[in-house]
Amino acid sequence: MTAHLLTELTIFILAVFVGMEVISKVPTTLHTPLMSATNAIHGIVLVGAILVAGALDPPFNAIVGFVLVLLASLNVFGGYTVTERMLQMFRPRVQAPKTPTDGQS
Amino acid sequence: MSAADTTPANWVDVAYLMTAICFIFGLRYLSSPKTARLGNRISAVGMVIAVVATLAQGIVNWWVIGSALVVGAAIGIVSAQRVKMTAMPQMVALFNGAGGGAAALVAAGELLKVFRAGVIPTYDVSFTSVLSAVIGAISFAGSIIAFLKLQEVMTGRPITYPGQQFVNAIIALVILVCWGLVVANVPNSLEYFWIALVAAFVLGILFVLPIGGADMPVVISLLNSFTGLAAASTGFVLGNNVLIVAGALVGASGTLLTILMGKAMNRSVTNVLFGAFGAVKTTTGGAAAKQQNVRSVSADDVAAMLAYANQVIVVPGYGMAVAQAQHSIRELADQLEKKGVEVKYAIHPVAGRMPGHMNVLLAEANVPYTSLYDMDDINPEFERTDVALVVGANDVTNPAARADKNSPIYGMPILDVDKAANVVVLKRSMNSGFAGIDNPLFDDPKTVMLFGDAKKSIDGVVAGVKAL
Numbered sequence: 058m059t060a061h062l063l064t065e066l067t068i069f070i071l072a073v074f075v076g077m078e079v080i081s082k083v084p085t086t087l088h089t090p091l092m093s094a095t096n097a098i099h100g101i102v103l104v105g106a107i108l109v110a111g112a113l114d115p116p117f118n119a120i121v122g123f124v125l126v127l128l129a130s131l132n133v134f135g136g137y138t139v140t141e142r143m144l145q146m147f148r149p150r151v152q153a154p155k156t157p158t159d160g161q162s
Numbered sequence: 163m164s165a166a167d168t169t170p171a172n173w174v175d176v177a178y179l180m181t182a183i184c185f186i187f188g189l190r191y192l193s194s195p196k197t198a199r200l201g202n203r204i205s206a207v208g209m210v211i212a213v214v215a216t217l218a219q220g221i222v223n224w225w226v227i228g229s230a231l232v233v234g235a236a237i238g239i240v241s242a243q244r245v246k247m248t249a250m251p252q253m254v255a256l257f258n259g260a261g262g263g264a265a266a267l268v269a270a271g272e273l274l275k276v277f278r279a280g281v282i283p284t285y286d287v288s289f290t291s292v293l294s295a296v297i298g299a300i301s302f303a304g305s306i307i308a309f310l311k312l313q314e315v316m317t318g319r320p321i322t323y324p325g326q327q328f329v330n331a332i333i334a335l336v337i338l339v340c341w342g343l344v345v346a347n348v349p350n351s352l353e354y355f356w357i358a359l360v361a362a363f364v365l366g367i368l369f370v371l372p373i374g375g376a377d378m379p380v381v382i383s384l385l386n387s388f389t390g391l392a393a394a395s396t397g398f399v400l401g402n403n404v405l406i407v408a409g410a411l412v413g414a415s416g417t418l419l420t421i422l423m424g425k426a427m428n429r430s431v432t433n434v435l436f437g438a439f440g441a442v443k444t445t446t447g448g449a450a451a452k453q454q455n456v457r458s459v460s461a462d463d464v465a466a467m468l469a470y471a472n473q474v475i476v477v478p479g480y481g482m483a484v485a486q487a488q489h490s491i492r493e494l495a496d497q498l499e500k501k502g503v504e505v506k507y508a509i510h511p512v513a514g515r516m517p518g519h520m521n522v523l524l525a526e527a528n529v530p531y532t533s534l535y536d537m538d539d540i541n542p543e544f545e546r547t548d549v550a551l552v553v554g555a556n557d558v559t560n561p562a563a564r565a566d567k568n569s570p571i572y573g574m575p576i577l578d579v580d581k582a583a584n585v586v587v588l589k590r591s592m593n594s595g596f597a598g599i600d601n602p603l604f605d606d607p608k609t610v611m612l613f614g615d616a617k618k619s620i621d622g623v624v625a626g627v628k629a630l
Contacts (some may be wrong), residue, residue, distance in 0.1 A: 062286045062326065062424040065398055065406055069599070072394075072407040075186055076414030082193040085511060086531050088419065088518030092386055093254055094202055097384075098185050099261045101408040102393045104178075104216045105400050106264050109271035111221035114278055121271060122515055123225055123230045130234025130262035133209060135257045138242035139250070142201045146525040147195040147246075149532050 090143045097136025103129035177215035184208025185408055186354040189415070195531050198487075212404055215440035247526040248483045251515040255382060258389050259305025263394035266298030270359065272399050277352050285345055290398035292341045295361040298392035303366025305385050311375065312515055318375035326372060327436065333365045369435065375480075376557065378515040380423045381571045387416020419517050426511035426537075428563075430572040456592065459610040461619060464551075464586050465626025468494075468612075471548035473504040475540065477521045477577055479513050481554015483591065485616035487529035491553060494620055495529070497627045506542040506551075507533055508577050510558035539579045543585060550582035552603075554589070554616050560601045570599055571583035588616050 082093045106129040110122030185208050191201025221227060238257070245253045269291040276283045283291070310316045338360035341432040344351045373381050394409025396402075424431045432496060468474055476495070509527065513520045521534055535543070544550060552559055560581040562569035579585055580603055587609060603609055612619050 058269045059286055059570075061286070061401065064463045065401070065403070068403055069328060069394060069398075069406050069410050072182075072369050072410030073414045074328070076189070076411040077418060078365070079186060079189045079193075079411075080418050081413045083507070084195075085518060085536050086521045086534055087192055087195060087198055089250065089254075089516055089522045090202075091199060091415060092419065092517060093250075093257075093381065094188065094192060095390065095412040096254055096257050096261065096386060097202075097387045098188070098205060098408050099210070099258075099265075099393045099412040101212060101405055101501075102183070102210075102261055102265045102268060102396055103270075104212050105268040105393075105396045105402060105405055106229055107213070107216050107232055108400060108402075109268050109275070110227050111223045112275050113223070114275075115258060118225055121267060122226045123400070125267045125271065126227050126230035127234040128260040128267070130231045131238040132214075132234075132261040132264060132392070133238070135234040135238030135253075135260070137202065137209070138239050139245070139253060141524055143241065143247075143250070143525070144195075144199040144202055146528075146617055147198065147531050148525075148528070149195070149530050155443075158531070159185070 086147070090140055090147075093136060093140040093143060097133060097140055098131060098134050100133030103133050105129075173555075174215045174219055175403065177211050178402070178417070181208040181212040181404050183475075184211065189403055189411060191342075193200070199207075199276045210428045211279045219398060246486075247523055248486055249313070250380060250522060251378065253322065253520065254516060255305045255308040255312060255385065257383075258347050258385050258584060260303045260307065262298045262301025262385070262389040262392055264303060265389065265396045266295045266302060266359065266362075266394045268296035269298065269392075269399050270355070272396075273277040273352070281584050282347055287399055288345045288347065288351075288424050289341075290395050292358055294395040294399055295355065296337055296341070297388050299359055299362035300366035300369070301385050301388040301392055303363045304367075304370045304388070307367050307370040307377070308378065308381055308385065313377065320374040321371040326368070330368055331367060333361050333368070336361045337365065337420065354549050373435065375515065376512070377427075377434050378511050380420055380427075380431060380515050382516045383419035383423055384431070384435075385415050385416075387413050387420060390414075390416055407475075423512055423517060428571075457610045458490040458613055459586075461612060461622030462626040462629075463610070464612050464619075466628060467549055467584060468503065468551070468623065469497055469501050469630050471498075471503050472542075472547045473506070473547045474498060474551055475506050475508050475543065475547050475579075477508045477510075477550060477552045477555050477559060477579055477581065478521075478524065479553065479555025479558060480515060480607045481556075481588070483514055483519065483523055483554075483617050485554065485618075487553060487620050490617050490620035490624065492524070492527040492529050494624045494627065497624055501627070501630075506535055506540065506543065508537070508543075508579075510537055510555070512575055513555055513558055519628045529577060537575060537577055538541070544578045544581040547582040548587060549584045550579045552579060552585065552587045553620070556589075556601055557599060559603055560599065560604075562599065563604055565590055579603060580609075583608065587611045588619050589613060590615065 193196040340354040343354040390412025397405025406491025
């Protein structure tokens with residue numbers, strides 16, 4: 058094992074602990090948005106996708122690079138949009154008059 | 163970075179550090195519905211920082227990357243905005259699969275690049291690139307099957323065949339051997355890499371096939387965790403810290419949720435994954451005919467029961483999602499509250515097809531999250547409740563889980579619906595629940611059944627309450 062790998066493993070382990078700590082505080086009400094939010098976060102693989110797509114030789118760069126970045130981009134933009142949509146629905150008891158269209162659909 | 167390392171930090175890595183901090187704060191703010199939206203936005207800002215920093219390093223293949231980015235963004239945003247809330251589990255599965263697939267391809271691309279440069283990859287790189295490819299491919303294929311099941315393109319029932327575990331074990335073995343060969347850098351090791359990738363893809367399909375719809379919350383969480391770990395592993399391949407941190411966060415989150423879901427069903431995760439429902443299904447047989455003593459009532463009867471109650475607890479299940487009954491339920495609650503009835507909602511952790519599924523649907527129908535109660539908080543309340551209204555939930559209310567040692571779901575924590583003074587069960591028909599298990603709740607003398615589509619039934623009850 059290289060020293061570099063050891064450093065990375067250290068970062069990984071510590072991040073796992075931070076993740077456990079932070080996520081154990083998320084209430085069950087928000088578990089779906091949590092899944093969706095973490096779903097968006099693993100879209101960070103987009104960074105890897107851009108790096109690799111930029112470094113591939115022809116003919117891989119065009120096809121593989123495109124698919125690669127497309128998938129990751131789908132993950133990122135879809136993930137954040139869905140999470141935002143879900144979260145804007147969560148509201149405490151509101152006293153304001155509700156819109157008349159609510160009951161339909 | 164040893165002590166002797168005095169090279170100045172690359173500004174891109176500084177940007178990545180900021181991204182990692184944004185992600186952690188983003189998740190931290192998810193601890194309350196009040197701050198959750200802010201959290202998601204902070205996390206999105208982190209993502210923008212990382213992507214912009216990566217692009218700003220100067221990339222070659224820019225037209226491919228740019229067009230893929232734009233097309234992916236367009237598809238992602240449009241589908242995310244159009245999707246119905248009831249279809250959310252499959253949407254989450256799909257995005258998850260996209261991430262997993264991307265992680266697998268990133269690892270493949272990087273390894274390919276190393277080989278083409280004529281360099282022998284270090285053990286670190288070869289080990290982690292196979293790992294990323296394998297987990298990513300399993301996540302990709304598994305998510306697609308989960309999507310097809312949830313979308314009901316294919317049956318949601320478990321698909322089993324003889325020797326299933328054996329086949330899976332063989333494929334797993336093939337993956338392990340190929341992995342070893344790639345790390346050992348035998349001649350043509352790139353070919354073994356492709357074999358491992360394809361085998362992992364097949365394994366991903368086969369491992370989700372036998373898992374039934376009711377177990378989907380476990381599988382979705384697990385696949386989420388897999389994609390996180392695949393991304394982290396890709397970080398090791400590329401030596402990229404932000405991928406490692408973000409992947410670890412997601413991996414931790416997915417694992418935690420998976421364990422939580424397993425606990426809520428009183429089953430270990432391995433039990434859920436490795437075909438316990440094959441065993442459960444054998445009890446379906448002739449037993450279902452036993453339940454004869456059910457009392458069927460009309461919507462008006464239910465309306466009267468509810469309107470003169472002091473407290474009503476609504477217990478939603480997957481049936482509510484299927485019938486899209488959440489808006490009608492909210493309307494019913496509004497009508498009841500006008501008459502001074504207290505309405506609460508009892509949410510079982512595994513109700514629906516993903517963690518928190520019911521909460522999202524009720525939130526969509528403008529039910530305040532302050533009215534939603536977790537199992538442990540609401541269970542003592544049932545004794546003081548006049549009517550428990552069960553909407554399309556079955557196994558999570560089954561008292562056999564508490565009493566009957568022979569029941570396949572014995573020991574699963576349930577909502578103590580049977581302790582309420584009266585129980586109204588809304589159900590499409592007398593078919594047994596997903597797990598094919600009889601529910602003694604339906605035979606209980608204080609239980610009445612209202613058969614039919616949940617939404618139409620509730621609309622009928624609403625009309626009844628209004629007429630009173």
